[in-house]
Amino acid sequence: MGVKLPGAIDYEFDESLKELRLLSTSAGARVLDIITQERKKIDPAYFIGKGKVSEIREKVEGEGANIVVFDEELAPAQIRNLENGLGVKVIDRTTLILDIFVKRAKTNEAKVQVELAQLNHLLPRLTRQWTHLSKQYGGIGTKGPGETQLETDRRLINNKIKILKKKLKKIDNERITQRKNRLDLYRVCLVGYTNAGKSTLFNCLTKSGVTTENRLFSTLDSTTRKLSDSNGHKILMTDTVGFINKLPHQLVASFKSTLDEVRLANLLIHVVDFSHPHYLKRIANVSEVLAEIGADKIPIIMAFNKIDKSPEPYAEFGHYFTPDLRNFFISSIKKQGIEHLIKRITFLADDNNSA
Numbered sequence: 001m002g003v004k005l006p007g008a009i010d011y012e013f014d015e016s017l018k019e020l021r022l023l024s025t026s027a028g029a030r031v032l033d034i035i036t037q038e039r040k041k042i043d044p045a046y047f048i049g050k051g052k053v054s055e056i057r058e059k060v061e062g063e064g065a066n067i068v069v070f071d072e073e074l075a076p077a078q079i080r081n082l083e084n085g086l087g088v089k090v091i092d093r094t095t096l097i098l099d100i101f102v103k104r105a106k107t108n109e110a111k112v113q114v115e116l117a118q119l120n121h122l123l124p125r126l127t128r129q130w131t132h133l134s135k136q137y138g139g140i141g142t143k144g145p146g147e148t149q150l151e152t153d154r155r156l157i158n159n160k161i162k163i164l165k166k167k168l169k170k171i172d173n174e175r176i177t178q179r180k181n182r183l184d185l186y187r188v189c190l191v192g193y194t195n196a197g198k199s200t201l202f203n204c205l206t207k208s209g210v211t212t213e214n215r216l217f218s219t220l221d222s223t224t225r226k227l228s229d230s231n232g233h234k235i236l237m238t239d240t241v242g243f244i245n246k247l248p249h250q251l252v253a254s255f256k257s258t259l260d261e262v263r264l265a266n267l268l269i270h271v272v273d274f275s276h277p278h279y280l281k282r283i284a285n286v287s288e289v290l291a292e293i294g295a296d297k298i299p300i301i302m303a304f305n306k307i308d309k310s311p312e313p314y315a316e317f318g319h320y321f322t323p324d325l326r327n328f329f330i331s332s333i334k335k336q337g338i339e340h341l342i343k344r345i346t347f348l349a350d351d352n353n354s355a
């Protein structure tokens, strides 16, 4: 469900819904229908109009849907009202992204970070209807004297958040030690929009076998390996989590230890899916996140990837991006343009070491 408000740009609205569809399938759902509504303003009770609620309910019943996903962030009361009105579960984009992260988290670090993000998202959304928490966290605490259920739930979540933060602090310290051992090495981090081809390029550059997949957020955990063919240079490459438009702030905050890898790199390679019609918008999205995590002052190289399936020959983009020392046009799958990129990385590493 997408709601178009005044001032929304057509292609951005469509793009966001397309992405919501991809996010849904990446989470394992099957999308039955996409419904949109244009509104002058948000309805405080239902977000959408009440007539629209009945219309969606009919569709939900007709198609046998069991969940409705909204592209915008919903207030707790709106979720409650919508669930009552539609008779099925209702979630928003942030919850969907968090769900995907939960599914993909493999390492202890990623699991702790995702759970922290989830609880931080949940805390302000706790309402009187939320009463099963003490069961879920049964071992941690029981209702204190004179506490309402809501207060108990809040206390349980806050306790859990404290525990998770402590765990993260420990992981963080381990990372700091790890990083100290690598300080003499030149550290390069691949960043970019999700599905841009970061892991494919990483495998290409380091001869590794990191999972690559045509779905959103395949990679959550960062992997670090030596650059192969680096002519005896000691260069470390890191593949890490991708970014997305409207990336939930809770995720950015709790992925601090993963994102520190980006923040503390000597060089960033911004991998772009050059075959995507709105790649320019995505570059802007990624730059925003880089600024948000304090990584916008690090030297950066642009790697325009997937030129093998780009609809327009990249040479014609000369007026936009001259293939120069900062812009590389590559295909990680067909291994085109990779040697130029490696040459540039090793040159910069050399320059850095001699400085």
Ligand SMILES: Nc1nc2c(ncn2[C@@H]2O[C@H](COP(=O)(O)OP(=O)(O)OP(=O)(O)O)[C@@H](O)[C@H]2O)c(=O)[nH]1
Pocket: 192, 193, 194, 195, 196, 197, 198, 199, 200, 201, 211, 212, 213, 214, 215, 216, 217, 218, 219, 220, 240, 241, 242, 243, 305, 306, 307, 308, 309, 330, 331, 332, 333, 334
């Ligand atoms: N045609 C083409 N496809 C590519 C190229 N590079 C990557 N892909 C495909 O794009 C999809 C995503 O690749 P990944 O390497 O998993 O992308 P990623 O940036 O690591 O994605 P996340 O980890 O999900 O953020 C996969 O299906 C790859 O096979 C390329 O140069 N050309």
Ligand SMILES: [Mg+2]
Pocket: 198, 199, 200, 211, 212, 218, 219, 240
């Ligand atoms: Mg990846």
